[in-house]
Amino acid sequence: MPGTTKITDQVTVSGQIGLADVAEIAKQGFASIINNRPDGEEPGQPDHETIAAEAKKHGLKYHYIPVVTGNITRNDVVQFQKAVLRDGPAFAHCRTGTRCYLLWGLLRALYDGDSSLTLVAEGARKGYDLRVLPALVEKLEAEKGA
Numbered sequence: 001m002p003g004t005t006k007i008t009d010q011v012t013v014s015g016q017i018g019l020a021d022v023a024e025i026a027k028q029g030f031a032s033i034i035n036n037r038p039d040g041e042e043p044g045q046p047d048h049e050t051i052a053a054e055a056k057k058h059g060l061k062y063h064y065i066p067v068v069t070g071n072i073t074r075n076d077v078v079q080f081q082k083a084v085l086r087d088g089p090a091f092a093h094c095r096t097g098t099r100c101y102l103l104w105g106l107l108r109a110l111y112d113g114d115s116s117l118t119l120v121a122e123g124a125r126k127g128y129d130l131r132v133l134p135a136l137v138e139k140l141e142a143e144k145g146a
Contacts, residue, residue, distance in 0.1 A: 003097050005126050010088040013100035013128075017093050018046060022054040025091045032061035032087035034080065036103060037094040038068065061087040067099050069132060074140050077106045101128045102136065109137045 003015040016037065017025070025033060033055050039047045048064040055062040063083040067076050080103040084090045092100035101123055108114040116134040123130035 003127075005097060005101075005128070007101065007104055007126075010084055010090065011100075011104055012089070012091050013097035013104070014091065014093045015096045016045060017051065017091075019050065019054050022051065022058055022060070026055075026058035026060055028091075030060065030089050030091040032063060032083060032090045034063045034065060034083050034090050034092040034100065035094075036065055036067050036080075036092060036099045038066035041095060063087070063090075065103075067094075067103065069099060069102065069136075072099075072102065072106065072136060072140075074110070074143065077103060077110060077140070080104070081107050081111065098128050098130070101126075102130060102133060105130055105133050106136060106140065109133065110140060 004012060005014070006012045012030070022033070033051065035048050035051060039045070052062040052064065063079070065076055065079045065083065094100050105116070105119040105123065108119060109116045116137045120130045120133050
């Protein structure tokens, strides 16, 4: 699977998966798949319903939480959190894994009080560009207060 990175024991992120990857995800001991990629971003990308059906065949829970980086909402973060807490360990995927990592970072910054700059540095060490994270945290905090 392209660009797979274990963030914690409960969350691993990856680039786009295919049908053949689902069996391997189950074999590796994951309990769920979280798809953070909207359908139709690229030609040939499997749609979420196809992957969901395959996940079910392998006994995996499946969550479709499509996001676009600049438009991530608090609800997206909460849905991601619930999916991880309820059905982890989770294998989250999008085009490159960055949106999944951003959701995890937002969860940690907004609800665990972790520093967004520390999270950006952590992501960079693992090969992910999370520089937008502080601005997203600020945006979501402002929406909370509105």
